[in-house]
Amino acid sequence: MQRRAFLKAGSAATLAGLLAGCSSPDSDATSTAADSATATADETTAGSGSYSVSMEPVGDVEFDAVPDTVAVYESGYADMVVALGHGDALTAVGNSDRFHTDAYDALDGVSVDTSGLVDLVDAGVTRETLLDLDPDVYLMDPNWLTSTFELDRGDIDFLTQRSAPFLGNTIFRRTDAWHDYDYYSLYEAFETVAELFDETDRFDAFQSFHDSALDRLETALPSEGPRGALVWGGSNEPTSFSPYLLSGAGTNKKPFHDLNVRDAIADSGIDALSQSQRSEIDAETLLNVDPDVLFVRGHEDKTAAEFQDTVVSFLQNHDTAGRITAVENGDVYRGGPIYLGPIQHLFLTERLATALYDQVTTTLFDRAELASIITD
Incomplete structure (x- = not known):
């Protein structure tokens, strides 16, 4: 060798x-x-x-x-x-x-x-x-x-x-x-x-x-954010969902922590997704949790408009899912990558911040400055 x-x-x-x-x-x-x-x-x-x-x-x-x-x-x-x-x-x-x-x-x-x-x-x-x-x-x-x-x-x-x-x-x-x-x-x-x-x-x-x-972002955020639920629902018409714990410390939860989102599933008695636990919940269970905002993973290949026209539209017209507070209010968003790196984290945090908080109306960071750090 x-x-x-x-x-x-x-x-x-x-x-x-x-x-x-x-x-x-x-x-x-x-x-x-x-x-x-x-x-x-x-x-x-x-x-x-x-x-x-x-x-x-x-x-x-x-x-x-x-x-x-x-x-x-x-x-x-x-x-x-x-x-x-x-x-x-x-x-x-x-x-x-x-x-x-x-x-x-x-x-x-x-x-x-x-x-x-x-x-x-x-x-x-x-x-x-x-x-x-x-x-x-x-x-x-x-x-x-x-x-x-x-x-x-x-x-x-x-x-x-x-x-x-x-x-x-x-x-x-x-x-x-x-x-x-x-x-x-x-x-x-x-x-x-x-x-x-x-x-x-x-x-x-x-x-x-x-x-x-993140220091700039923190000054614009309330200390207590909305109650959120993060689930996997890869179909365009999801009727069952695999739940995650937003309060977990895995790296793909970092944007939610940075945005002060509270975990609606943590105290519900629902088992979170792991290698040994492949739990699924239906729309009725998600309605009982009734999150203020709903993050659905499995759709990062879609634009926001495509996600709205497929997943969100289906949930809004579903007899049970349509009564979830997040769905009624239109607060359903793509949940971000499962494997999250530092560049992806910045873009996802900005995307979610502008969706969740009216006071966050501008870009979180300068693209040219970030690009120069990577390329210079």
């Missing part, structure tokens, strides 16, 4: 414990994860030009060059790679339909060629598929792969030794029993990816831009 752009995935002990979790609880994990990642990334091997990046559950991964190619599963990580100016390094995503790139059209000079990306769901998430990708790094949580697909510890070890190291953490939700190690917030994970690509200055600029935008 030719020497790749990485040296090793930590020590032999780290590799042997690749799929072992830490015991920290979800609520206390993020600061520990961030501190560990930052401390490890600052340690370089003297005189060799190598550097180390750390992320649970794999731990330390040492590189001797910035990766030229990267395969991701959660497309929120793909959005991070684009945000750092390395979109051309992407070779694969878990599900191309969930990699929403329309925001890039508003940013001069920012684009990604998705035509050549391998869709791992279509190709089949197998040892052979992942080996054929032959990237410099698999930016994906190995425990996600072994808990979701027909892969095991031996497959992960084989791919690490024969192809490339794994570096990634399942961050889009926090409802999986197998995820018993540190979680990362969106920007903690983003910072780790920036360390991987040696783009910490660009990350710092992006984070500062994000913080300034």
